[in-house]
Amino acid sequence: MIVFENVSKQYGVRKILDEISLSIKPMEFVSIVGPSGAGKSTLIYALIGAEKINTGSILVDDYKVHAMSEKALQLYRRKLGIVFQDYKLLPRKNVHENVAFALEATGTPQYLVNKKVDEVLETVGLMDIRNHFPYQLSGGEQQRTAIARALAHDPKLLIADEPTGNLDPKATEDILELLLKINKNGSTILLATHDKQIVDTLQRRVIRLEDGKIKSDMAKGSYDSK
Ligand SMILES: Nc1ncnc2c1ncn2[C@@H]1O[C@H](COP(=O)(O)OP(=O)(O)O)[C@@H](O)[C@H]1O
Ligand SMILES: [Mg+2]
Numbered sequence: 067m068i069v070f071e072n073v074s075k076q077y078g079v080r081k082i083l084d085e086i087s088l089s090i091k092p093m094e095f096v097s098i099v100g101p102s103g104a105g106k107s108t109l110i111y112a113l114i115g116a117e118k119i120n121t122g123s124i125l126v127d128d129y130k131v132h133a134m135s136e137k138a139l140q141l142y143r144r145k146l147g148i149v150f151q152d153y154k155l156l157p158r159k160n161v162h163e164n165v166a167f168a169l170e171a172t173g174t175p176q177y178l179v180n181k182k183v184d185e186v187l188e189t190v191g192l193m194d195i196r197n198h199f200p201y202q203l204s205g206g207e208q209q210r211t212a213i214a215r216a217l218a219h220d221p222k223l224l225i226a227d228e229p230t231g232n233l234d235p236k237a238t239e240d241i242l243e244l245l246l247k248i249n250k251n252g253s254t255i256l257l258a259t260h261d262k263q264i265v266d267t268l269q270r271r272v273i274r275l276e277d278g279k280i281k282s283d284m285a286k287g288s289y290d291s292k
Pocket of ligand 2: 228
């Protein structure tokens with residue numbers, strides 16, 4: 067459960083998030099849309115505790131994200147799956163190692179690491195190329211590796227900020243299908259995107275941000291819903 071209450075964030079005098087209130091239930095698939103500069107990424111940074119908000123509160127299950135120390139935030143972020151437009155893969159590690167690294171970093175025993183990596187690579191459809199290095203992968207495959215890495219800790223919430231921003235239409239469609247599958251498997255999905263195609267295909271909840279404010283929030287929205 068995610069609850070934003072009157073969340074505002076400003077840089078200088080400019081309000082980037084302006085009294086945002088919203089709530090998202092477990093298993094929802096929610097798209098945040100809006101023009102470039104609307105505040106989508108800032109909303110996500112606030113949600114993961116990477117940006118401090120000026121006023122309001124952000125609750126995620128039992129976490130009071132707005133009030134947590136940096137140390138507590140680090141532990142909180144491990145519970146989340148987070149995917150960005152750029153894949154942030156380690157160039158000297160292959161697909162398997164990139165995913166394994168995320169688990170090893172948190173002290174998961176080796177036999178569990180291998181089991182989990184196989185499982186998530188299966189989910190994203192990369193078992194065949196598990197030994198390839200990032201430079202040998204297409205953009206779509208790199209993003210699927212990043213998604214596999216995000217899934218390694220079994221996140222209840224997967225947050226994706228413009229995950230298809232660098233991808234062609236076919237790879238975009240693959241990522242969309244994958245996100246739907248992950249949602250079906252039990253994760254809540256929060257997707258920030260300005261890709262009209264995706265949002266209109268989804269037919270799920272759409273929250274439209276403009277100038278830091280929620281302009282509309284529709285259960286079965288399209289990209290242009292007002
Ligand atoms: N660190 C920052 N300092 C000042 N302004 C910022 C900073 N980060 C973002 N902004 C501004 O906040 C606004 C919203 O940005 P962002 O959340 O990235 O929008 P979106 O993801 O919807 O494109 C933009 O106008 C951007 O220039
Ligand atoms: Mg953005």
